[in-house]
Amino acid sequence: MTLLSVRNLNVGIYSKPILKDVSFDIAPGQIVALTGESGSGKSMTALATMGLLPRGAQASGALILDGQDILNLPEPKLCALRGNTMGMVFQEPMTALNPVQTIGNQVAETILIHGPSTRAQAMERARDILDRVGLTAHPLGRYPHEMSGGQRQRVVIAMAIAKRPKLLIADEPTTALDVTTQAQILELLKSLVADFNMGLMMITHDLAVVATMAERIVVMQNGTVVEQGDTAQILHHMRHPYTKSLIAASTHRPDMPPAAPQDDPILVVENATRTYPEPRRRLFGKREYRTAVDGVSLTVNARERVGLVGESGCGKSTLTRAILGLEPLQGGKITAFGQDIATPTPRLRSGLQVVFQDPYSSFNPRHKVARLITEPFHLLPHPPAGKARQDAVAEALIAVGLHAEDGGKYIHEFSGGQRQRIAIARALILRPDLIVFDEAVSALDVSVRAQVLDLLAALCRSHDLAYLFISHDLSVVRSITDRVLVMKAGKIVEQGETETVFSQPKHPYTRVLIDAAPMLPLHNEGIP
Amino acid sequence: MLRYILKRFLSLAISLIVASMVIFAVIEIAPGDPAAYMLGINAQPDTIAALRAELGLDQSKLQRYLSWVGGMVVGDFGTSYAYRSPVAEMIGDRLWVSLPLAIYALTLSTIIAFPAGIYAASRRGHFGDTAVMGATQLGVAIPNFWFAMICVLIFAIKLRWFSAGGFPGWDRGFWDGIKALTLPAIALALPQAAILARVMRSSLLDMLGEDFIRTARAKGLSRRQTLWRHALRNAMIPVLTIIGLQFSFLLAGAIIIEQVFFLPGLGRLVFQSISARDLIVVESVVMLLVFAVILVNFLVDLTYAIVDPRLRGRT
Numbered sequence: 001m002t003l004l005s006v007r008n009l010n011v012g013i014y015s016k017p018i019l020k021d022v023s024f025d026i027a028p029g030q031i032v033a034l035t036g037e038s039g040s041g042k043s044m045t046a047l048a049t050m051g052l053l054p055r056g057a058q059a060s061g062a063l064i065l066d067g068q069d070i071l072n073l074p075e076p077k078l079c080a081l082r083g084n085t086m087g088m089v090f091q092e093p094m095t096a097l098n099p100v101q102t103i104g105n106q107v108a109e110t111i112l113i114h115g116p117s118t119r120a121q122a123m124e125r126a127r128d129i130l131d132r133v134g135l136t137a138h139p140l141g142r143y144p145h146e147m148s149g150g151q152r153q154r155v156v157i158a159m160a161i162a163k164r165p166k167l168l169i170a171d172e173p174t175t176a177l178d179v180t181t182q183a184q185i186l187e188l189l190k191s192l193v194a195d196f197n198m199g200l201m202m203i204t205h206d207l208a209v210v211a212t213m214a215e216r217i218v219v220m221q222n223g224t225v226v227e228q229g230d231t232a233q234i235l236h237h238m239r240h241p242y243t244k245s246l247i248a249a250s251t252h253r254p255d256m257p258p259a260a261p262q263d264d265p266i267l268v269v270e271n272a273t274r275t276y277p278e279p280r281r282r283l284f285g286k287r288e289y290r291t292a293v294d295g296v297s298l299t300v301n302a303r304e305r306v307g308l309v310g311e312s313g314c315g316k317s318t319l320t321r322a323i324l325g326l327e328p329l330q331g332g333k334i335t336a337f338g339q340d341i342a343t344p345t346p347r348l349r350s351g352l353q354v355v356f357q358d359p360y361s362s363f364n365p366r367h368k369v370a371r372l373i374t375e376p377f378h379l380l381p382h383p384p385a386g387k388a389r390q391d392a393v394a395e396a397l398i399a400v401g402l403h404a405e406d407g408g409k410y411i412h413e414f415s416g417g418q419r420q421r422i423a424i425a426r427a428l429i430l431r432p433d434l435i436v437f438d439e440a441v442s443a444l445d446v447s448v449r450a451q452v453l454d455l456l457a458a459l460c461r462s463h464d465l466a467y468l469f470i471s472h473d474l475s476v477v478r479s480i481t482d483r484v485l486v487m488k489a490g491k492i493v494e495q496g497e498t499e500t501v502f503s504q505p506k507h508p509y510t511r512v513l514i515d516a517a518p519m520l521p522l523h524n525e526g527i528p
Numbered sequence: 529m530l531r532y533i534l535k536r537f538l539s540l541a542i543s544l545i546v547a548s549m550v551i552f553a554v555i556e557i558a559p560g561d562p563a564a565y566m567l568g569i570n571a572q573p574d575t576i577a578a579l580r581a582e583l584g585l586d587q588s589k590l591q592r593y594l595s596w597v598g599g600m601v602v603g604d605f606g607t608s609y610a611y612r613s614p615v616a617e618m619i620g621d622r623l624w625v626s627l628p629l630a631i632y633a634l635t636l637s638t639i640i641a642f643p644a645g646i647y648a649a650s651r652r653g654h655f656g657d658t659a660v661m662g663a664t665q666l667g668v669a670i671p672n673f674w675f676a677m678i679c680v681l682i683f684a685i686k687l688r689w690f691s692a693g694g695f696p697g698w699d700r701g702f703w704d705g706i707k708a709l710t711l712p713a714i715a716l717a718l719p720q721a722a723i724l725a726r727v728m729r730s731s732l733l734d735m736l737g738e739d740f741i742r743t744a745r746a747k748g749l750s751r752r753q754t755l756w757r758h759a760l761r762n763a764m765i766p767v768l769t770i771i772g773l774q775f776s777f778l779l780a781g782a783i784i785i786e787q788v789f790f791l792p793g794l795g796r797l798v799f800q801s802i803s804a805r806d807l808i809v810v811e812s813v814v815m816l817l818v819f820a821v822i823l824v825n826f827l828v829d830l831t832y833a834i835v836d837p838r839l840r841g842r843t
Contacts (some may be wrong), residue, residue, distance in 0.1 A: 050746055052742065052745055052746065075750065076750070079748050079749065079750050080748065081748070082745065082746055082747065082748040083746060083747035083748030083749075084748055087746065087747075088743075088746040090739060090742065090743060090746075092739055095738065095739035095740060096739045096740055096742075096743045097740055097743065098740045098743075098744070098758050098762070099740070099762065099836070099837075099838060100761050100762055100835065100836055100837060100838075101758075109744075109747060109749075109757070110747045110748070113747065113748055113749060113753070114748055143837045143838070145837070145838045156743065159743070159747055160746070160747075
């Protein structure tokens with residue numbers, strides 16, 4: 001028996017084809033994962049199913065939900081289905097809730113618009129649902145801004161399941177969440193599917209999440225389904241080259257040069273403490289302070305790759321900014337190349353470069369690439385000019401796998417992965433000793449991420465670089481660093497050689513983190 | 529919430545004190561001796577000195593500032609140099625024209641702008657949106673005194689529904705007063721409504737692109753329901769800001785409209801006082817307007833907190 005049957009679904013936006021002949025089925029109580037890289041059409045498939053395609057989209061084919069073709073159903077009938085027979089959970093819990101309404105009202109709204117119930121009944125039901133998704137301690141009168149990302153995602157789930165829909169669609173429901181929160185939300189979704197006998201269409205780019213959740217996988221590329229089947233079968237006997245390359249990229253381990261000897265410290269953080277004033281609780285009350293970084297000490301040696309992992313809010317971003325000299329310290333000292341970071345010299349600045357997370361917003365869109373990557377030249381007493389400058393640009397671009405003539409282009413002409421290469425070129429152009437990577441590969445697709453990690457490995461060999469690699473993604477940190485530090489609530493709770501920390505974690509928090517991170521099963525292991 | 533109100537109130541008080549100092553200082557710097565001006569060019573120096581003493585102009589600056597502020601607190605704004613009558617009375621009479629006019633115009637502008645902006649946003653890209661936006665473009669471009677003259681031509685001279693100008697006073701009856709203020713209020717309101725409608729539309733469209741609107745649609749709400757239940761309240765913050773600014777403008781900035789319609793409002797009073805070097809009147813009216821602006825901002829701040837719960841906890 002099938003609950004949802006997608007047959008030959010074609011979607012075009014202003015006659016540009018987005019989905020081509022997409023077909024798959026979901027049975028009641030079954031979890032089906034749609035996976036693929038960005039632009040593969042997985043989210044568009046979900047929006048088509050909900051009847052929420054963007055303006056200018058035309059769809060053809062069939063979407064049979066519970067025996068009824070719902071594609072091209074008139075809008076009022078679709079409204080009656082949405083939230084009632086099918087619900088949807090979105091990626092970004094921070095913005096998915098109306099900021100000026102209480103969570104109780106927002107959950108009750110789903111119940112009120114679909115059924116004959118009084119306001120009091122709806123509020124009572126909202127309470128039950130919020131209890132069911134694990135928000136027992138949260139009163140109905142709470143506003144979204146008073147809750148964390150994971151809690152908000154629970155509210156979004158509560159709204160989607162309030163009417164016990166037959167089909168739930170979850171579009172990257174845990175991508176914006178920390179690993180431990182992700183594990184809880186995935187567990188919640190699984191138990192809801194079992195309790196309500198719901199079909200779950202789970203959209204995710206993360207194959208490790210797919211492996212732990214789904215019974216079936218639908219692999220998409222450029223708007224078509226390239227392969228589908230049972231999870232175990234796909235992971236073990238994949239046939240399509242794209243599926244193979246996806247899985248290879250997800251488990252990719254770049255070939256890193258051997259670890260450097262730890263005898264030449266270039267970055268030394270001693271007891272760094274950073275506190276922020278909290279808003280006063282009373283008008284003339286005493287100010288309270290929140291400690292974001294609490295007595296952290298660490299060392300990075302020349303040519304060493306060091307990872308820093310931790311969940312959001314643990315203080316790793318604050319520590320990063322302090323290391324870059326962008327935040328004052330309230331205690332302790334940070335020195336790079338023997339100089340205090342608080343009074344940076346051009347030599348210090350040019351020796352310490354950074355690559356940020358978002359390749360889309362970290363460049364000035366009105367400058368050409370050559371100007372973007374030569375910006376650090378102002379740190380040099382005699383910056384190269386003319387031919388020497390062109391050569392430096394060409395060398396940096398070629399080192400990151402681009403072409404010398406790319407310097408004449410604007411940043412919007414490049415893809416996300418290429419932009420991150422340009423960011424690395426900008427960091428590289430002064431031949432620094434240490435590059436800080438702040439979540440530098442988190443926004444990239446797996447195949448692009450694998451290429452960038454390979455590039456980092458190659459640069460290590462050719463440029464004598466040390467890395468400080470800050471990330472919430474444990475598998476990336478494991479594959480690229482020699483030594484790792486685990487941060488929690490502003491403190492370093494564990495540090496050591498990467499392999500040792502990952503295989504024999506000592507601190508309970510490290511163990512929690514590692515257990516919570518979904519892993520792709522290797523070929524000889526069983527798959528649930 | 530209480531803390532938010534207290535904090536806003538404190539900032540209101542500080543703004544008022546600073547504003548009064550600035551106004552006093554600026555008027556002090558302005559050249560010309562009011563006493564000499566009042567007595568004409570042939571006045572004897574000792575007559576001028578006597579008048580200066582009578583007006584209190586011979587006291588120290590601090591003393592004069594304190595007595596000015598102290599007087600205002602108890603409602604004594606001093607005596608006009610030019611008319612020799614209490615300033616408070618003069619302002620009071622004019623305020624009874626200007627304040628109702630401002631409120632009337634703002635009400636009209638809101639009544640026009642809200643439906644127009646909401647309609648345009650809900651019909652984005654369609655004919656209705658284009659038509660409303662075209663009309664508001666005209667409304668923003670055309671100056672209000674031109675509207676005023678067209679209104680007089682049509683409604684006063686052709687149709688004879690309203691009188692072309694003047695104000696009979698409120699003692700002639702509420703409706704007579706309202707009738708006399710209607711054409712000026714319309715002329716003032718139309719350009720403001722055009723601006724407000726555009727802000728309303730763009731703010732709503734911003735909100736309609738937000739993630740939580742998509743969530744609301746996924747719950748089964750129709751487009752219209754999401755607009756009214758979820759987008760509108762979130763879109764109010766910029767709209768409230770503009771309404772606050774417009775009220776301050778309408779209270780003080782109606783000089784030209786008052787001139788066109790021969791209305792005895794605050795704008796004309798300031799204009800006349802400046803030409804007569806009646807500094808104490810200028811000082812007091814400016815202070816009053818500053819007070820009104822600050823008070824309106826205070827009220828807008830409070831409305832923000834009612835509309836948006838995220839602001840309540842903040843300091």
